[in-house]
Amino acid sequence: MNTLKTDVPCNMDPQTLIQTVAADLPEFEARDRQQTKYTTCYMCACRCGIKVTVEDNQVRFIQGNPNHPINKGVLCAKGNSGIMKQMSPAKLRAPLLRRPGTERGAGEFEEISWERALDILEQRLAHIRATDPNKLAYFTGRDQMQALTGMWASQFGTLNWAAHGGFCSVNMAAGGLYTLGHAFWEFGDPDWDNTRYFMLWGVAEDHSSNPIKLGLKKLKERGAKFVAVNPVRTGYQAIADEWIAIRPGTDGMLALSMVHVLLQHQLIDDEFLIRYTNAPQLVVNTPGQKGDGLFYRSEEGRIQVWDLNSDTFADASRADIAPALFGEFTAPDGTPLRTSMSILVEKYLDDEYAPENAARECGVPAETIERLALEMAHVAFKESITLDIEWTDWAGRKQTQFIGRPVSMHAMRGISAHSNGFQTCRAIHLLQVLLGTVDCPGGHRPSRPFPST
Numbered sequence: 001m002n003t004l005k006t007d008v009p010c011n012m013d014p015q016t017l018i019q020t021v022a023a024d025l026p027e028f029e030a031r032d033r034q035q036t037k038y039t040t041c042y043m044c045a046c047r048c049g050i051k052v053t054v055e056d057n058q059v060r061f062i063q064g065n066p067n068h069p070i071n072k073g074v075l076c077a078k079g080n081s082g083i084m085k086q087m088s089p090a091k092l093r094a095p096l097l098r099r100p101g102t103e104r105g106a107g108e109f110e111e112i113s114w115e116r117a118l119d120i121l122e123q124r125l126a127h128i129r130a131t132d133p134n135k136l137a138y139f140t141g142r143d144q145m146q147a148l149t150g151m152w153a154s155q156f157g158t159l160n161w162a163a164h165g166g167f168c169s170v171n172m173a174a175g176g177l178y179t180l181g182h183a184f185w186e187f188g189d190p191d192w193d194n195t196r197y198f199m200l201w202g203v204a205e206d207h208s209s210n211p212i213k214l215g216l217k218k219l220k221e222r223g224a225k226f227v228a229v230n231p232v233r234t235g236y237q238a239i240a241d242e243w244i245a246i247r248p249g250t251d252g253m254l255a256l257s258m259v260h261v262l263l264q265h266q267l268i269d270d271e272f273l274i275r276y277t278n279a280p281q282l283v284v285n286t287p288g289q290k291g292d293g294l295f296y297r298s299e300e301g302r303i304q305v306w307d308l309n310s311d312t313f314a315d316a317s318r319a320d321i322a323p324a325l326f327g328e329f330t331a332p333d334g335t336p337l338r339t340s341m342s343i344l345v346e347k348y349l350d351d352e353y354a355p356e357n358a359a360r361e362c363g364v365p366a367e368t369i370e371r372l373a374l375e376m377a378h379v380a381f382k383e384s385i386t387l388d389i390e391w392t393d394w395a396g397r398k399q400t401q402f403i404g405r406p407v408s409m410h411a412m413r414g415i416s417a418h419s420n421g422f423q424t425c426r427a428i429h430l431l432q433v434l435l436g437t438v439d440c441p442g443g444h445r446p447s448r449p450f451p452s453t
């Protein structure tokens with residue numbers, strides 16, 4: 001008969017089994033010596049709220065904090081194992097030195113004092129600094145000390161330094177900033193309450209954060225469509241309504257090809273573009289000459305648009321005008337100008353971005369690219385959502401409302417691993433503004449105040 005380690009027969013009835021095993025366990029529930037500390041989990045970047053039970057100054061166990069707005073009590077397996085960060089027997093507690101005469105990789109180390117470790121390092125680093133500081137490659141892990149470690153590296157003189165964030169969280173933050181206007185979940189997330197079509201771009205499958213799980217649950221309950229763009233179908237992708245199996249590193253092209261389709265079918269939110277973006281602002285159009293590509297400004301330095309009401313140039317931040325979204329104009333001194341939107345249309349209507357060409361690069365069929373763009377536009381243009389939120393527009397005025405379409409897009413950390421990073425985030429953001437998505441309030445800098453203000 002199989003037995004447990006405690007010699008308890010496996011076929012014992014569950015109740016008796018629990019009592020028998022419990023009798024064997026050490027006494028650890030000394031509740032009178034326990035305290036609950038409230039803090040946030042640091043096992044990933046979500047910062048879920050946690051309740052940590054501490055006994056005799058030692059972490060006993062960790063629970064989710066039901067009152068925390070991010071995770072509402074949910075704690076993932078990684079968060080649960082946060083206790084190992086403090087208690088793991090494998091945790092380094094002193095410097096280790098490879099035993100003299102042993103091979104690298106053999107794992108033969110001896111513990112040495114901090115003084116000895118510092119002496120060894122000082123000797124080695126002094127030599128590198130005196131000869132060629134760039135020979136020091138310096139990398140630090142996840143911490144809140146990157147300003148200090150970076151300062152140390154630059155004082156040392158090496159260019160070869162990096163930290164965790166450059167490969168992971170900074171990319172995640174950049175993705176969040178471009179697509180949602182928030183770097184991390186504690187500052188905000190996709191508009192789970194209004195979104196009817198949600199596209200998740202390049203989110204790392206190991207980053208199954210509680211806030212996103214809770215958000216996806218909300219979307220699913222409401223019957224919103226969830227599309228995941230990712231080379232692998234694990235994590236969130238596994239529960240997506242549609243998984244776009246993209247070739248790694250080509251997300252930017254997919255987004256720009258969808259931009260191409262929207263422009264081709266004239267499925268763009270003109271009003272949104274005029275109200276919230278710099279699309280109508282005028283740009284100098286003198287290829288190969290001085291000033292080309294710069295915004296056209298008045299003598300006072302104010303960026304100009306063409307006002308359709310008065311048929312003349314006007315300050316872009318004025319509320320009482322009707323800026324032209326498209327068009328070519330001539331400044332009083334003869335300088336040719338065109339709107340930012342006209343430049344954008346010319347660029348992305350190019351065949352380079354046609355679904356047939358993007359399909360070859362991304363490994364996503366041309367029909368799928370076209371269908372996704374049209375499907376999103378169909379959902380977006382069926383209704384608009386008015387959010388009563390406070391924000392500051394481009395002109396520095398306080399606004400109390402935001403009007404957007406019920407489509408959300410979120411790009412995140414995995415973007416660094418299998419796509420074009422910042423460029424991709426910009427391309428996805430371009431899709432958002434053309435559709436006028438509801439997530440845009442913080443995601444870009446609105447250019448004009450509401451006419452009513």
Ligand code: SF4
Pocket residue numbers: 041042043044045046047048071074075076077078079080208209210211
């Ligand atoms: S998602 Fe999990 S690991 Fe990340 S902060 Fe929340 S509980 Fe911790």
